[in-house]
Amino acid sequence: MKKIESVKEFGGYLNRYRHSSTSCQCEMTFSVYLPPQAQQRAVPAVYWLSGLTCTDDNFRTKAGAQRYAAELGLALIIPDTSPRGADVPDEPERYDLGQGAGFYVNATREPWSGHYQMYDYITRELPQLVEANLPLLAGVKSISGHSMGGHGALICALKNPGAYRSVSAFAPICHPVRCGWGETCFSAYLGDDRSDWQAWDATQLIEAGATASALLVDQGTVDEFLAEQLYPQDLDAACAAHGIPLILRMQEGYDHSYHFIASFLGEHLAWHARALGAGV
Amino acid sequence: MKKIESVKEFGGYLNRYRHSSTSCQCEMTFSVYLPPQAQQRAVPAVYWLSGLTCTDDNFRTKAGAQRYAAELGLALIIPDTSPRGADVPDEPERYDLGQGAGFYVNATREPWSGHYQMYDYITRELPQLVEANLPLLAGVKSISGHSMGGHGALICALKNPGAYRSVSAFAPICHPVRCGWGETCFSAYLGDDRSDWQAWDATQLIEAGATASALLVDQGTVDEFLAEQLYPQDLDAACAAHGIPLILRMQEGYDHSYHFIASFLGEHLAWHARALGAGV
Numbered sequence: 001m002k003k004i005e006s007v008k009e010f011g012g013y014l015n016r017y018r019h020s021s022t023s024c025q026c027e028m029t030f031s032v033y034l035p036p037q038a039q040q041r042a043v044p045a046v047y048w049l050s051g052l053t054c055t056d057d058n059f060r061t062k063a064g065a066q067r068y069a070a071e072l073g074l075a076l077i078i079p080d081t082s083p084r085g086a087d088v089p090d091e092p093e094r095y096d097l098g099q100g101a102g103f104y105v106n107a108t109r110e111p112w113s114g115h116y117q118m119y120d121y122i123t124r125e126l127p128q129l130v131e132a133n134l135p136l137l138a139g140v141k142s143i144s145g146h147s148m149g150g151h152g153a154l155i156c157a158l159k160n161p162g163a164y165r166s167v168s169a170f171a172p173i174c175h176p177v178r179c180g181w182g183e184t185c186f187s188a189y190l191g192d193d194r195s196d197w198q199a200w201d202a203t204q205l206i207e208a209g210a211t212a213s214a215l216l217v218d219q220g221t222v223d224e225f226l227a228e229q230l231y232p233q234d235l236d237a238a239c240a241a242h243g244i245p246l247i248l249r250m251q252e253g254y255d256h257s258y259h260f261i262a263s264f265l266g267e268h269l270a271w272h273a274r275a276l277g278a279g280v
Numbered sequence: 281m282k283k284i285e286s287v288k289e290f291g292g293y294l295n296r297y298r299h300s301s302t303s304c305q306c307e308m309t310f311s312v313y314l315p316p317q318a319q320q321r322a323v324p325a326v327y328w329l330s331g332l333t334c335t336d337d338n339f340r341t342k343a344g345a346q347r348y349a350a351e352l353g354l355a356l357i358i359p360d361t362s363p364r365g366a367d368v369p370d371e372p373e374r375y376d377l378g379q380g381a382g383f384y385v386n387a388t389r390e391p392w393s394g395h396y397q398m399y400d401y402i403t404r405e406l407p408q409l410v411e412a413n414l415p416l417l418a419g420v421k422s423i424s425g426h427s428m429g430g431h432g433a434l435i436c437a438l439k440n441p442g443a444y445r446s447v448s449a450f451a452p453i454c455h456p457v458r459c460g461w462g463e464t465c466f467s468a469y470l471g472d473d474r475s476d477w478q479a480w481d482a483t484q485l486i487e488a489g490a491t492a493s494a495l496l497v498d499q500g501t502v503d504e505f506l507a508e509q510l511y512p513q514d515l516d517a518a519c520a521a522h523g524i525p526l527i528l529r530m531q532e533g534y535d536h537s538y539h540f541i542a543s544f545l546g547e548h549l550a551w552h553a554r555a556l557g558a559g560v
Contacts, residue, residue: 008500009539064344067542222288259289262347 001133004029010070011036014060019129023121024083025114030126031056032134033066037073044140044165044276045075045130046269049122049149049156052181053100054081059146062258068266072273075136079126081148083115096181097188103176104152105200107189116189119200123156123163142166142272146261147225150217151176154202154235158210166275168216168268170261171223174235175203181229203231206238214245216271218264220254281413284309290350291316294340299409303401304363305394310406311336313346317353318415324445324556325355325416326549329402329425329432332461333380334361339426342538348546352553355416359406361428363395376461377468383456384432385480387469396469399480403436403443422446422552426541427505430497431456434482434515438490446555448496448548450541451503454515455483461509483511486518494525496551498544500534 005016012035021028037043046069048059056078059065069076082088082102089111090098107116131138143164145153150172157167176182177197186197198204219232226232232248239246254260272278285296292315301308317323326349328339336358339345349356362368362382369391370378387396411418423444425433430452437447456462457477466477478484499512506512512528519526534540552558 007535007537007539008502008533008543010543014539061538062341064347064542066539067344067347067546220288253288255287257287258341259287259294259346262344263288263290266347 023117031078033076047143049145049152051147068269103185146170175231179229223256303397311358313356324420327423329429331427348549383465424448426450455511459509503536
């Protein structure tokens with residue numbers, strides 16, 4: 001991996017890297033915030049998965065996360081949302097399919113399957129890469145995300161018991177097989193057999209027996225996508241039925257934007273810091 | 281003024297307004313963050329002046345300011361950086377002249393003078409407008425800004441003794457008559473007689489006797505514009521010669537970006553909150 005940018009922020013460094021991804025078969029870009037503590041010792045990491053249309057830039061620019069990470073001694077690992085490049089299949093007229101919309105699954109259908117292996121990238125390749133090259137505590141990681149990335153965080157944790165010390169999400173797509181965004185991407189990436197979709201849907205994973213120590217989810221009540229795309233009530237019901245502690249906080253008057261994320265991100269990062277044993 | 285957008289953030293509201301400006305003779309857009317405390321009582325305000333190329337969007341999106349403002353009970357008033365619109369003179373090929381580059385002066389030369397009256401807009405029209413329409417403590421205000429906006433904050437305070445309870449700046453253009461950005465805009469907006477420029481230059485205003493209770497300035501040491509455009513050493517020398525307390529902090533390793541601003545904005549807003557008597 002090659003460092004292509006480095007900016008000092010809150011005493012640490014916000015870096016951007018590029019590397020050739022074996023999972024995605026293309027050049028991938030990601031950002032990492034290394035808190036000041038990382039200049040002295042290895043630190044735990046929180047992975048952040050962004051939503052539709054995002055790159056690694058949105059979260060690093062708009063969430064206000066670096067202040068908390070510097071206070072808590074957390075690294076932030078901020079990947080892109082899909083494979084990228086002229087050789088990578090895309091639907092340039094659509095914001096919700098193709099580049100910018102990898103949905104954190106491993107695609108099985110052409111033309112997507114050659115590059116769209118974001119699940120492997122996030123859960124295997126990227127952790128190995130950053131833990132080998134940066135002052136990170138090996139295997140000491142948590143995961144969070146927003147919207148499509150909230151879905152991604154939930155499935156990465158549910159499908160890998162023990163791999164993440166904690167998981168949280170902002171306005172996640174809780175039940176993608178039931179919503180337009182999920183149906184669009186799953187039918188393209190996974191094919192029309194809906195039984196193949198279950199392994200990539202947080203609500204269905206829990207209904208099928210997947211477990212997690214606890215889930216923290218914030219959801220704004222005036223989120224413009226709440227009614228049609230997100231279905232936190234389905235996740236709530238599945239967790240209740242299967243004994244998974246879900247802290248679902250309906251945040252009155254908040255929308256789907258980064259202003260919502262910024263408002264509660266400090267509490268999420270503090271939650272992850274406790275699970276990670278982080279500290280100054 | 282018409283509210284065109286409202287987003288909840290940190291318990292308060294980040295609003296955007298549009299109005300017909302008498303100073304600038306065009307429709308102007310600005311943002312205001314009203315902290316949670318403003319739902320109960322009038323609050324003091326900090327005006328933020330942005331730099332070249334910015335609109336009201338940059339600061340509200342990238343600085344992480346709303347968290348501090350909510351904690352401190354401060355309103356943030358975030359104007360645009362120039363008059364705008366198809367009828368407003370511009371140099372569309374240039375980022376450092378015309379729209380996005382008002383330089384917070386009152387232009388005296390055609391074709392600029394009909395619209396480019398940003399000094400009057402910032403110091404008179406906008407405070408009157410927002411104090412008449414929002415839960416703000418009349419006249420209880422401070423000012424800060426970045427780069428061209430840092431210059432703007434300094435001259436607004438120096439030219440209006442008593443109007444601002446406190447003033448601070450990030451990487452301000454301290455001596456615009458000496459640098460390329462300042463020379464470009466001042467010669468266009470004010471004409472070629474350099475004696476007319478002095479009234480719009482912080483260093484020269486202080487040399488001519490302008491006073492301020494104290495100035496807080498942060499400047500990154502690896503700022504890519506430091507050597508050619510900013511000249512904090514000239515402001516420092518003028519303040520020293522004229523007995524103005526200047527807290528000039530050279531911040532090791534920081535650049536000119538919003539990551540630099542974000543890193544120290546909390547300290548600036550706390551400084552302003554003390555001067556404003558703000559509190560929860």
